[in-house]
Amino acid sequence: MSESMKSWKIILKYLDTATLKVFLNLSKEFRESIIKSPELMRKIPIVLCEHSSWRDLIPFLEKYGEHVMEMKFLSVSLHELEDVGIILKFTPNLENLCCRLNFVKTYVNADGDIIYGIFEEEIKEDCIDFKLGKLKVVSIESPEKIVLMLIKALKHCVNIEEFNLSTTITRHEQIIGEFLEHQNNLKKLSIEGSSDNLLESIFTRSLVDRKFQLRALKLDCELDKFYPILSEFLNTQTDSLEELEIPHYGMNFHYFRLILKCVNLRKLIINFDGMFNGDRIAEIRNIRLPNVTYVEFKDFQCEFTVFEVVLGLFPNIEVLNTRIIYFSLHGILDNFPKLRKIISSEFRVELLSFAKSQSLKQLDVNITISIRDTFFWDHLAKNIPNIENLTIKYENNRKLLETTNMNSKALLKSLKSFKKLKQCRITDPFSQTVYINLDEDSDDKVPVLDEKQPYTFILDIVLKEIFATRNFLLEHSQDLKELSEIFEIKEIVEISM
Numbered sequence: 001m002s003e004s005m006k007s008w009k010i011i012l013k014y015l016d017t018a019t020l021k022v023f024l025n026l027s028k029e030f031r032e033s034i035i036k037s038p039e040l041m042r043k044i045p046i047v048l049c050e051h052s053s054w055r056d057l058i059p060f061l062e063k064y065g066e067h068v069m070e071m072k073f074l075s076v077s078l079h080e081l082e083d084v085g086i087i088l089k090f091t092p093n094l095e096n097l098c099c100r101l102n103f104v105k106t107y108v109n110a111d112g113d114i115i116y117g118i119f120e121e122e123i124k125e126d127c128i129d130f131k132l133g134k135l136k137v138v139s140i141e142s143p144e145k146i147v148l149m150l151i152k153a154l155k156h157c158v159n160i161e162e163f164n165l166s167t168t169i170t171r172h173e174q175i176i177g178e179f180l181e182h183q184n185n186l187k188k189l190s191i192e193g194s195s196d197n198l199l200e201s202i203f204t205r206s207l208v209d210r211k212f213q214l215r216a217l218k219l220d221c222e223l224d225k226f227y228p229i230l231s232e233f234l235n236t237q238t239d240s241l242e243e244l245e246i247p248h249y250g251m252n253f254h255y256f257r258l259i260l261k262c263v264n265l266r267k268l269i270i271n272f273d274g275m276f277n278g279d280r281i282a283e284i285r286n287i288r289l290p291n292v293t294y295v296e297f298k299d300f301q302c303e304f305t306v307f308e309v310v311l312g313l314f315p316n317i318e319v320l321n322t323r324i325i326y327f328s329l330h331g332i333l334d335n336f337p338k339l340r341k342i343i344s345s346e347f348r349v350e351l352l353s354f355a356k357s358q359s360l361k362q363l364d365v366n367i368t369i370s371i372r373d374t375f376f377w378d379h380l381a382k383n384i385p386n387i388e389n390l391t392i393k394y395e396n397n398r399k400l401l402e403t404t405n406m407n408s409k410a411l412l413k414s415l416k417s418f419k420k421l422k423q424c425r426i427t428d429p430f431s432q433t434v435y436i437n438l439d440e441d442s443d444d445k446v447p448v449l450d451e452k453q454p455y456t457f458i459l460d461i462v463l464k465e466i467f468a469t470r471n472f473l474l475e476h477s478q479d480l481k482e483l484s485e486i487f488e489i490k491e492i493v494e495i496s497m
Contacts, residue, residue: 008030008033009033009037012033012034012037012040013039013040016043017043017044020034020040020043020044021044024044035064035067036064036067038067038069038093041067041068041069041070042069042070042095042096044069044070045069045070045071045072045096045098046068046070046071046072047072047074048071048072048073048074048087057087058086058087058090061087061090061091062090065090065091065092066091066092066093067093068090068091068093068094069093069094069095069096070094070095070096070097070098071087071088071091071094071096071097071098072098072100073098073099073100073101074098074100075100081101081146084099084101085130085153088130088132089130091132092131092132092133092134093134094132094134094135095134095135095136095137096135096136096137097132097135097137097138097139098139099139099140099141099142099146099150100139100141100142101140101141101142101143101146101150130153131156132154132156132157133156133157133158133159134159135154135157135159135160136159136160136161136162136185137160137161137162137163137164138154138157138160138162138163138164139164139165140164140165140166140167141165141166141167142166142167143167143168144167144168144169147165147167147169147176148175148176151175151176151179152175154179155179157183158182158183158184159183159184159185160180160183160185160186161185161186161187161188162186162187162188162189162190163180163183163186163188163189163190164188164190165190165191165192165193165202166192166193167192167193167198168193168194168198169193169197169198169201174200174201174202174204175201176201176202177201177202177203177204177206177207178204178206180202180207181204181206181207181210183212186212186214187213187214187215187216188214188215188216188217189214189216189217189218190216190217190218190220190245191218191219191220191221192218192220192221193220193221194221194222198221199221199227199229199230200227200229203227203229203230203233204229205229207233208229208232208233208236211236212236212237212240213237213239213240214237214240214241215240215241215242215243216241216242216243216244217237217241217243217244217245218244218245218246219245219246219248220245220246220247220248221248222248222250223246223248223250223251223252223255224250224251224252225252226252226254230255231254231255231258234255234258234259235258235261237262238258238261238262238263239262239263239264240264241262241264241265242264242265242266242267243265243266243267243268244259244262244265244267244268244269244270245268245269245270246259246269246270246271247269247270247271247298248271249271249273249274249299250271250273250274250275251270251271251272251275253275253276253280256272256275260284260287260289260313262289263289263291264291265289265291265292266291266292266293266294267292267293267294267295268289268292268294268295268296268314269295269296269298269321270295270296270297270298271297271298271299271300272297272300272302272306272310273299273300273301273302276302276306276310281305281306281309284309284310284313285309285312287313288312288313288314288315289313289314290315290316291316292313292314292316292317293316293317293318293319293338294317294318294319294321295311295314295317295319295320295321295322296320296321296322296343297310297321297322297323299323300322300323301326302326303327304326304327307327307332308332311332311336312335314336315335315336316336316338317336317338317339318338318339318340318341319339319340319341319342319343320336320339320341320342320343321342321343321344322342322343322344323344323345323346323347324342324344324346324347324348324351324352324365325346325347325348325351325368325369326351327351328350328351328352328354328355329351329352329355330354330355330356331355332355333355333356333357333360333384334355334356334357334358336357336359337358337359338359339357339359339360340359340360340361340362341360341361341362341363341364342360342362342363342364342365343364343365344364344365344366345366346366346368347365347366347367347368348368348369349367349376349377349380350376352380352384353376353377353379353380353383354379354383355383355384356383356384357383357384358385358386359386360384360386360387361386361387361388361389361420362387362388362389362390362391363384363387363389363390363391364389364391365391365392365393366393366394367392367393367394374410374411374413374414377410377411377414377417378414378417381414381417381418381419382417385419385420386420387418387420387421388420388421388422388423389421389422389423389424390415390418390421390423390424390425391424391425391427392411392424392425392426392427393426393427394426394427408426408457408472408475408476409476409479411426412476412479412480412483413479415459415483416482416483416486421459421461422460422461422462423458423459423460423461423462424457424458424459425456425457425458425459426456426457426458426472427456427457456468456469456472456495457469457472457476459483459487459489461487461489464487464488464489464490464491465489465490465491465492465493466480466483466484466489466491466492466493467493467495468480468492468493468494468495469494469495469496470494470496473492473494480492
């Protein structure tokens with residue numbers, strides 16, 4: 001290797017995936033250097049989608065397969081399953097495998113209708129066989145039979161650190177649980193599915209007895225029932241879990257009690273709808289999880305008192321992700337001196353305007369209710385005075401889009417009130433699918449793409465620049481001129497989206 005290439009290898013370590021791919025095509029020397037570096041190849045997964053040309057990949061894998069660190073099979077069709085097995089035989093040092101194998105076939109019935117269906121019975125039991133002893137991360141999203149076949153093919157793997165599974169199990173088989181029992185370094189486990197047999201096929205007695213020390217666990221399953229074996233498993237994880245995600249509605253309160261025992265928990269994503277009554281609120285009122293810094297409430301619809309008590313479990317929260325559409329947060333936020341960021345997928349500015357926080361610096365929200373004047377934004381800037389980063393998105397619906405420029409105008413006029421602001425971004429997805437009738441006498445509608453340009457504005461006070469699409473520049477020219485004077489903006493740049 002030349003001296004210059006040795007220097008380039010140091011530089012390449014700091015490049016992102018997209019830039020690395022550019023360097024792959026610059027020269028043979030760059031290609032060889034990148035491909036033969038495990039550290040760099042971990043950034044460059046090989047992604048194969050439906051209708052990808054498998055055969056074109058074989059010469060590359062014959063030469064470089066031993067250097068491939070990550071493979072992703074996305075939406076692979078039924079007839080290509082055997083090719084998956086062939087390809088994986090060329091990658092013995094693979095560390096990360098993603099198999100999203102949704103085997104769907106179509107046929108036309110006697111009435112001319114297109115019928116979609118999964119035909120697992122047509123798959124040969126032994127059509128995939130490979131040895132991937134160095135795998136660390138496995139992600140599988142497939143029908144039941146494919147999952148069981150893949151698990152059997154992975155029987156040689158005993159050092160899995162992260163296992164992600166999305167499927168529906170109808171048979172009472174424990175092959176998945178038995179596979180997990182033999183893993184020596186399992187740290188992250190994600191299970192997604194809806195059948196009763198899924199949890200029982202995974203959380204076996206032997207798996208519980210192994211007493212894994214998981215750092216992260218996701219259970220996107222129906223947990224309204226009490227599963228004794230799952231309860232035992234969670235009990236063994238209360239000292240090690242740092243991240244926990246249970247987004248499904250209607251979780252049994254027994255599992256929530258176990259969550260409250262996770263002394264080292266740092267990140268919690270949970271749906272607590274339908275979980276609390278007066279007695280349960282009283283039970284948790286004085287409990288605290290001081291290590292939790294990130295909390296996300298999924299689709300909750302609760303009363304103010306329930307929200308206040310549940311949020312009070314996390315006195316040192318730094319990031320809160322929740323819908324703000326039901327009640328004001330006045331009197332709540334000032335109890336959390338470390339809160340620095342709020343993310344809200346459904347947001348009403350008037351419900352945050354009178355809440356007070358000195359620590360909050362980032363606000364990333366999706367506007368769902370139209371506010372056309374500056375009153376609430378001005379009060380938000382006054383009561384939360386240290387906002388540095390403001391990201392506003394407008395929900396993609398026709399009724400709200402019609403008033404977007406008025407919403408934006410109110411916000412632009414209020415930006416001068418945010419004294420610590422460093423960056424503001426406003427986005428509005430104008431490009432969207434709308435429906436038109438071809439025939440006034442017919443109910444048939446044809447989708448067409450709205451040709452309006454996306455509505456985007458970025459104020460970067462640090463760089464002293466404004467970036468905006470033409471729509472925004474034309475509709476808010478006077479407001480942008482005033483902002484430029486207030487924040488000493490040097491340049492306004494038109495961007496195309």
